[in-house]
Amino acid sequence: xxxxxxxxxxxxxxxxxxxxxxxxxxxxxxxxxxxxxxxxxxxxxxxxxxxxxxxxxxxxxxxxxxxxxxxxxxxxxxxxxxxxxxxxxxxxxxxxxxxxxxxxxxxxxxxxxxxxxxxxxxxxxxxxxxxxxxxxxxxxxxxxxxxxxxxxxxxxxxxxxxxxxxxxxxxxxxxxxxxxxxxxxxxxxxxxxxxxxxxxxxxxxxxxxxxxxxxxxxxxxxxx
Numbered sequence: 001x002x003x004x005x006x007x008x009x010x011x012x013x014x015x016x017x018x019x020x021x022x023x024x025x026x027x028x029x030x031x032x033x034x035x036x037x038x039x040x041x042x043x044x045x046x047x048x049x050x051x052x053x054x055x056x057x058x059x060x061x062x063x064x065x066x067x068x069x070x071x072x073x074x075x076x077x078x079x080x081x082x083x084x085x086x087x088x089x090x091x092x093x094x095x096x097x098x099x100x101x102x103x104x105x106x107x108x109x110x111x112x113x114x115x116x117x118x119x120x121x122x123x124x125x126x127x128x129x130x131x132x133x134x135x136x137x138x139x140x141x142x143x144x145x146x147x148x149x150x151x152x153x154x155x156x157x158x159x160x161x162x163x164x165x166x167x168x169x170x171x172x173x174x175x176x177x178x179x180x181x182x183x184x185x186x187x188x189x190x191x192x193x194x195x196x197x198x199x200x201x202x203x204x205x206x207x208x209x210x211x212x213x214x215x216x217x218x219x220x221x222x223x224x
Contacts, residue, residue, distance in 0.1 A: 008066035012041035023207035100213035118152035
């Protein structure tokens with residue numbers, strides 16, 4: 001009997017776990033999901049004014065713990081710690097939360113993309129990192145962005161219909177002007193399919209793109 005591939009999800013908040021697990025269940029159903037949660041990763045980073053060397057080392061230890069216990073791939077679900085995944089050169093895939101989605105956007109060479117987040121900090125961070133990926137790829141995609149506070153209220157209330165409604169109302173005015181939409185937070189990802197149907201353009205999210213990337217890389221027997 002073939003052993004299923006084990007994917008470790010390293011999370012800083014519980015809200016990111018379900019979207020990542022759901023995407024893997026749909027797009028990489030043969031994978032076994034292992035959740036690793038350190039719920040002080042964000043609060044400690046906030047107290048220290050950002051990601052410092054000690055926190056980088058802490059995340060690296062979590063990655064190496066996952067690999068030592070047999071993980072075939074690792075996905076970080078917190079964008080703040082994405083640079084640690086990028087720097088982690090291992091023999092198996094170790095993905096930053098949005099790495100695969102950003103590469104997918106760059107490969108598609110869209111003329112324009114709308115980044116959607118629930119608050120300005122997440123919006124600005126995602127735009128900066130997406131633009132860096134596009135520059136590295138030599139792609140001139142125009143990136144615009146909006147924050148949708150009502151989406152945060154919906155996720156906190158665990159109301160998927162309210163989340164979809166909030167996102168659709170905010171994105172619809174931009175739909176005719178962009179080629180794709182990127183949902184900048186894992187907590188928004190459950191609305192991706194419904195939003196694409198509502199606005200008529202492709203909607204990308206970190207969990208879905210990451211699940212596909214992990215499946216393809218492990219099938220090919222490659223790491224990064």
